[in-house]
Amino acid sequence: MVTDLTELGQGLPPRALSMITHIIVHRIEDGEDARAVAQFFKSNPQWTGGGMGYAIVIKRDGTIEQACALNRRAPGARAANGCGIQVACVGDFRKHEPTVSQWGALCDVCEDLATFIGPNAKIMGHTEFPGASADPNKVCPGPLLDMNALRDLVEDTKVYWPKTLARTRCEALGYVFERK
Numbered sequence: 001m002v003t004d005l006t007e008l009g010q011g012l013p014p015r016a017l018s019m020i021t022h023i024i025v026h027r028i029e030d031g032e033d034a035r036a037v038a039q040f041f042k043s044n045p046q047w048t049g050g051g052m053g054y055a056i057v058i059k060r061d062g063t064i065e066q067a068c069a070l071n072r073r074a075p076g077a078r079a080a081n082g083c084g085i086q087v088a089c090v091g092d093f094r095k096h097e098p099t100v101s102q103w104g105a106l107c108d109v110c111e112d113l114a115t116f117i118g119p120n121a122k123i124m125g126h127t128e129f130p131g132a133s134a135d136p137n138k139v140c141p142g143p144l145l146d147m148n149a150l151r152d153l154v155e156d157t158k159v160y161w162p163k164t165l166a167r168t169r170c171e172a173l174g175y176v177f178e179r180k
């Protein structure tokens with residue numbers, strides 16, 4: 001289930017849900033949950049202008065928090081802000097693996113959102129996406145979060161769902177698509 005903290009993303013610019021084609025995976029070590037991460041961005045406006053950078057935050061214990069509605073453009077990945085759903089796992093995956101609970105939750109999130117996006121959904125790490133970072137040396141989420149394993153797993157389980165049914169299913173799990 002997804003915890004609704006989408007009030008944290010109020011004020012982020014809107015986008016059409018039809019623009020979404022990608023799930024972009026990040027690491028974040030500046031805060032242990034969505035509230036703390038949103039506060040970090042607010043206090044350090046050099047990164048995003050102060051706005052919450054991610055739509056989804058997955059805590060170390062596997063808790064899934066949604067920090068802005070999917071019809072908002074979370075500013076975590078420059079060139080991939082419009083087309084991507086920004087999913088951040090708490091931790092530094094240059095140094096350690098995600099926890100078992102976190103990995104399981106990340107697989108669930110990618111499967112759920114890929115079902116909504118459709119059979120052509122793309123799952124990419126932040127710095128795998130060209131132009132998604134201002135820093136050419138940035139490594140996100142890091143080699144210890146295995147993007148190929150994640151893609152393989154979601155690919156194996158990916159099924160085609162009609163758009164409205166997929167959305168209804170995601171909403172039943174707690175995902176928020178639209179918020180004014």
Ligand SMILES: [Zn+2]
Pocket residue numbers: 025026027076126127140141
């Ligand atoms: Zn990132």
